[in-house]
Amino acid sequence: MDHITLWWIAIGAALAVTIVVAILLALVVGTARDIRDGAALVWTRGQQVANNTIHIALLYRTLEAVQAIRGRAGGILQEAEALRDHAETCPGCPQCILAGDRGAT
Numbered sequence: 001m002d003h004i005t006l007w008w009i010a011i012g013a014a015l016a017v018t019i020v021v022a023i024l025l026a027l028v029v030g031t032a033r034d035i036r037d038g039a040a041l042v043w044t045r046g047q048q049v050a051n052n053t054i055h056i057a058l059l060y061r062t063l064e065a066v067q068a069i070r071g072r073a074g075g076i077l078q079e080a081e082a083l084r085d086h087a088e089t090c091p092g093c094p095q096c097i098l099a100g101d102r103g104a105t
Helices: 003-089
Strands: none
Touching: none
């Protein structure tokens, strides 16, 4: 073999190695993109879960407020029923209530 043939063989081998390396690098880049996309999806879902967790705490506060309102509404209902019962049995109503004599049934 002469020197020129050896150079062509070396150039061909270098070209083959370059092609194989380029293919392998393309596979690595594709895998890295898949990992990046998966990590971005996990990050997004994690933020959504954290956001929902905040809303759960607010729901507990809303429940406490509703229970307090319900308790007060029950008291108002009892007072209204007492007024109704008094008005139904008191011949002097509504003047007795306006005068402050609620106990005169």
